[in-house]
Amino acid sequence: MTSHRDVLRPAVAVVGGGPAGLAAATALRQLGIGPVLVLERQRAAGGVPRTSGHIGYGVRDLRRVMTGPQYAERIVQQARDWGSDVRTGAMATHWAGDRALLVTSPAGRLLVEAEAVVLATGARERSRSARMIPGDRPSGVLTTGLLQDLVHGRHERAGGLIGLRAVVVGAELVSWSAVLTLREAGCATVAMTTLHERPESYAAFSVPGRTMLRVPVVRRTRVTRIVGKERVEAVEFTHEGTGQKVMIECDTVVFTGDWIPDNELARMRGLDLDPGSLSPVVDTALRTSAEGVFAAGNLLHPVDTADVAALDGRHAAAQVASWLGGATRPADAVLVRAGAGFAWVAPGVIRPGDPAPPRGRLLLWPTGHRAVPRVSVRQGGRLLARRVLPWPASPGRVFRVPWSLVSAVRPGDGDVIIGLD
Amino acid sequence: MIDVDVAVIGGGVVGCAVARELAGRQTDGRPVAVALVEARGDVGDVTSKANTAILHTGFDAAPGSLESTMVSRGYDLLSAYAGDTGIPVEATGALLVAWTEEELSTLPALRDKAARNGYADAVPVNSAYDHVPALGPGALGGLLIPGESIICPWTTTLAYATDALARGARLLLNHRVTSADVGADATVLSTTGGDVRTRWVVNAAGLGSDRVDAMFGHRRFTVVPRRGELLVFDKLARASVPRIVLPVPSAKGKGVLVSPTIFGNVMLGPTSEDLADRHDTSTSAEGYAFLLAKGGVIMPGLMAEEVTASYAGLRAATEHADYVVDVDPAQRYVVLGGIRSTGLTASMALAERACDLIEGSGHRLDLRPDVPAPPRMPNLGEAFPRPYERVDLIEHDPDYGTIVCFCERVTRGEIRDALRSPIPPVDLDGLRRRTRAVMGRCQGFACGAEVDALLRGEGA
Numbered sequence: 001m002t003s004h005r006d007v008l009r010p011a012v013a014v015v016g017g018g019p020a021g022l023a024a025a026t027a028l029r030q031l032g033i034g035p036v037l038v039l040e041r042q043r044a045a046g047g048v049p050r051t052s053g054h055i056g057y058g059v060r061d062l063r064r065v066m067t068g069p070q071y072a073e074r075i076v077q078q079a080r081d082w083g084s085d086v087r088t089g090a091m092a093t094h095w096a097g098d099r100a101l102l103v104t105s106p107a108g109r110l111l112v113e114a115e116a117v118v119l120a121t122g123a124r125e126r127s128r129s130a131r132m133i134p135g136d137r138p139s140g141v142l143t144t145g146l147l148q149d150l151v152h153g154r155h156e157r158a159g160g161l162i163g164l165r166a167v168v169v170g171a172e173l174v175s176w177s178a179v180l181t182l183r184e185a186g187c188a189t190v191a192m193t194t195l196h197e198r199p200e201s202y203a204a205f206s207v208p209g210r211t212m213l214r215v216p217v218v219r220r221t222r223v224t225r226i227v228g229k230e231r232v233e234a235v236e237f238t239h240e241g242t243g244q245k246v247m248i249e250c251d252t253v254v255f256t257g258d259w260i261p262d263n264e265l266a267r268m269r270g271l272d273l274d275p276g277s278l279s280p281v282v283d284t285a286l287r288t289s290a291e292g293v294f295a296a297g298n299l300l301h302p303v304d305t306a307d308v309a310a311l312d313g314r315h316a317a318a319q320v321a322s323w324l325g326g327a328t329r330p331a332d333a334v335l336v337r338a339g340a341g342f343a344w345v346a347p348g349v350i351r352p353g354d355p356a357p358p359r360g361r362l363l364l365w366p367t368g369h370r371a372v373p374r375v376s377v378r379q380g381g382r383l384l385a386r387r388v389l390p391w392p393a394s395p396g397r398v399f400r401v402p403w404s405l406v407s408a409v410r411p412g413d414g415d416v417i418i419g420l421d
Numbered sequence: 422m423i424d425v426d427v428a429v430i431g432g433g434v435v436g437c438a439v440a441r442e443l444a445g446r447q448t449d450g451r452p453v454a455v456a457l458v459e460a461r462g463d464v465g466d467v468t469s470k471a472n473t474a475i476l477h478t479g480f481d482a483a484p485g486s487l488e489s490t491m492v493s494r495g496y497d498l499l500s501a502y503a504g505d506t507g508i509p510v511e512a513t514g515a516l517l518v519a520w521t522e523e524e525l526s527t528l529p530a531l532r533d534k535a536a537r538n539g540y541a542d543a544v545p546v547n548s549a550y551d552h553v554p555a556l557g558p559g560a561l562g563g564l565l566i567p568g569e570s571i572i573c574p575w576t577t578t579l580a581y582a583t584d585a586l587a588r589g590a591r592l593l594l595n596h597r598v599t600s601a602d603v604g605a606d607a608t609v610l611s612t613t614g615g616d617v618r619t620r621w622v623v624n625a626a627g628l629g630s631d632r633v634d635a636m637f638g639h640r641r642f643t644v645v646p647r648r649g650e651l652l653v654f655d656k657l658a659r660a661s662v663p664r665i666v667l668p669v670p671s672a673k674g675k676g677v678l679v680s681p682t683i684f685g686n687v688m689l690g691p692t693s694e695d696l697a698d699r700h701d702t703s704t705s706a707e708g709y710a711f712l713l714a715k716g717g718v719i720m721p722g723l724m725a726e727e728v729t730a731s732y733a734g735l736r737a738a739t740e741h742a743d744y745v746v747d748v749d750p751a752q753r754y755v756v757l758g759g760i761r762s763t764g765l766t767a768s769m770a771l772a773e774r775a776c777d778l779i780e781g782s783g784h785r786l787d788l789r790p791d792v793p794a795p796p797r798m799p800n801l802g803e804a805f806p807r808p809y810e811r812v813d814l815i816e817h818d819p820d821y822g823t824i825v826c827f828c829e830r831v832t833r834g835e836i837r838d839a840l841r842s843p844i845p846p847v848d849l850d851g852l853r854r855r856t857r858a859v860m861g862r863c864q865g866f867a868c869g870a871e872v873d874a875l876l877r878g879e880g881a
Contacts, residue, residue, distance in 0.1 A: 002812045003810075003812070004812060005815075041824060043823075089822075089824070093809065093824075093830060104810065104815070105823075106819035106822040107819070109811075127863065128864070130729070134706050137704075145866040146869040149869065150873070268657075
């Protein structure tokens with residue numbers, strides 16, 4: 001059997017047409033690199049913002065505020081205007097070489113042989129199954145991603161998948177976004193649950209959440225069972241401290257947050273993965289462990305905002321250009337690991353001589369809440385820096401550590417560990 | 422009123438196989454009129470959809486039992502039929518692993534037992550790790566069963582039902598049988614979808630088979646639903662499970678196995694728990710904990726992988742160790758009861774047996790010379806080319822180049838085909854069983870809305 005019909009040989013193949021991938025493509029073209037091929041598996045490019053109706057997109061990258069769909073449309077247009085070949089309905093299914101991919105698209109099965117590859121495949125929320133929530137398996141169990149696709153993609157209350165009374169699992173930023181989307185679809189949120197002592201999301205979001213939306217947030221509580229034969233009828237909550245169980249009647253459950261990177265291609269390529277995030281390990285130039293394969297966006301830090309993902313893409317573009325120009329990566333490498341209070345850190349490798357990471361920040365995922373976080377950086381047991389940062393560490397929200405805190409890192413002194421005191 | 426020669430009660434894998442076999446027979450040159458009477462809105466929607474999906478050699482059955490005979494015969498019949506219809510089967514083989522000295526000492530007896538079941542190919546192995554390198558520490562040895570295979574249980578049931586329809590059988594969905602009135606020449610089944618008049622009745626009602634049996638005045642067995650919970654792990658784990666890993670069976674049952682699935686995942690299970698409720702297919706925290714503990718011993722590395730799905734099936738166990746298969750010639754009634762997870766493998770043999778029992782009661786069932794060719798089923802198996810990777814198909818129809826469900830790589834063309842098939846899906850679960858749509862690692866995060874729209878005919 002022939003494996004493909006046509007062969008494409010772009011300078012750069014970008015896998016994923018969301019904010020990170022499109023920003024990378026645009027920036028590559030602006031640097032004079034081409035041809036650039038963007039592979040987007042969905043029927044339209046733009047990524048998650050495409051179906052995310054609320055305002056707040058574009059702040060850091062485009063310096064303006066717009067809704068998700070407006071933002072998505074704009075970044076797609078930008079990439080096309082700068083001459084990238086943005087293909088939709090095109091999914092990279094296998095690797096066919098170090099930087100070659102097999103792609104299924106309506107235009108045929110393609111072999112893409114690129115000089116460099118940028119993986120920008122994003123992240124998804126763990127499903128109810130992946131979270132191992134027992135009980136019945138009725139309809140009406142969603143993730144925020146599916147909910148937003150249903151409501152903003154095509155049709156409200158689609159197929160009865162969305163009911164009238166919802167429980168939202170999680171109290172992160174994305175969880176409040178789910179509450180808003182549910183409301184738009186005519187579905188009331190009867191409760192939100194969080195494992196944590198206090199809601200994780202931005203104060204700016206949870207204040208209107210508590211007042212305007214009037215959603216009770218049940219704290220230190222886990223969803224332990226789903227009840228309902230055909231349709232969700234109730235969920236069981238169990239309090240983490242007391243073990244007390246409560247049933248709440250509802251017909252819809254939305255599992256929010258609990259992100260996992262869409263790392264299938266990364267794993268199929270055998271890239272080194274971070275054990276905490278399961279993202280490919282990159283250095284501050286966003287190089288993965290495979291030469292000529294770069295990564296950007298929420299594949300690396302599940303998840304940060306769309307504008308941060310886009311700025312990753314822009315950052316990666318400059319490094320891809322440099323690699324295509326013949327630059328090699330510095331031989332010395334220092335590994336960066338998440339210490340106390342964090343699940344992961346990205347980038348995970350520092351190479352002397354490399355540029356600072358995107359936006360001059362290291363990104364970490366807090367495991368608990370800390371109003372006044374004191375961050376310490378150690379290398380081989382030696383304290384390199386300690387600083388109280390003026391923003392809180394909250395689970396469900398990326399925590400940013402300025403690059404200056406690791407400026408004293410030296411190769412050969414062992415791994416760098418960033419933790420909270 | 423619907424009037425047929427034979428009504429088969431139950432559209433599970435066994436009932437569909439029986440309907441197909443009967444519809445391929447004739448009496449005095451006239452094709453047998455068959456009705457497949459199913460309580461639910463789809464075939465294979467209860468027990469047949471949630472099993473361990475293994476095509477068994479029958480090596481560990483009780484020698485001399487009907488189950489042994491049926492599984493052995495059914496294995497050959499279904500293997501051949503799978504080839505004809507495209508039901509995906511992978512002959513992965515199985516490795517039975519001994520974890521204790523006691524288990525190790527029973528392996529020779531198991532090999533003898535296999536031979537007495539007509540299976541002579543079992544091979545003792547010194548190092549289990551040579552055959553499954555990812556096994557946890559402590560495996561002392563094993564028995565290789567090369568013939569054990571994995572199969573798609575959904576496609577099997579659908580192939581039988583589709584074939585039965587092509588042969589002229591009628592499929593009566595949403596017809597729950599509530600009573601049977603046995604007359605001198607015919608029996609009238611009252612159902613929630615109207616009455617069905619029939620000369621013969623075959624009871625393949627699975628979890629409800631004892632109740633149907635009681636409608637004919639029999640008290641031969643009681644179905645005790647035995648719940649089996651299973652975990653399905655991510656496709657990225659598949660490479661570490663080259664074959665089915667079986668425990669040494671004990672008095673407590675067959676135990677927990679780790680198996681590759683035909684869809685390219687890895688399955689861990691089942692639990693085994695007798696229930697009173699015949700509808701309770703919920704999963705439990707205890708079941709998860711039990712499976713994770715077992716899995717952690719059998720293959721610790723697997724536990725680091727993501728869980729894609731979990732489900733629970735109910736096996737129609739009875740107080741009898743063997744199948745309950747019998748004929749009541751006076752009432753023109755055949756029972757196929759107590760068919761547990763081996764029923765998938767045994768299905769075609771049970772269909773033959775049902776015909777034999779009817780024939781033995783004086784009702785001729787000759788083979789029809791004019792049966793249509795068996796259907797060619799869509800391939801859901803990972804070991805064979807799927808539409809998304811077929812240059813030829815995409816060339817002719819771009820819908821096969823449009824992947825809708827990314828995790829499972831299901832194309833728009835396949836979903837369209839399923840919706841236009843002779844037995845179209847009535848809900849998302851039915852579409853899943855016909856195409857694999859939405860059964861992957863994201864469980865609809867990326868494609869649920871699109872698939873839902875296509876299912877409801879709103880796809881652009």
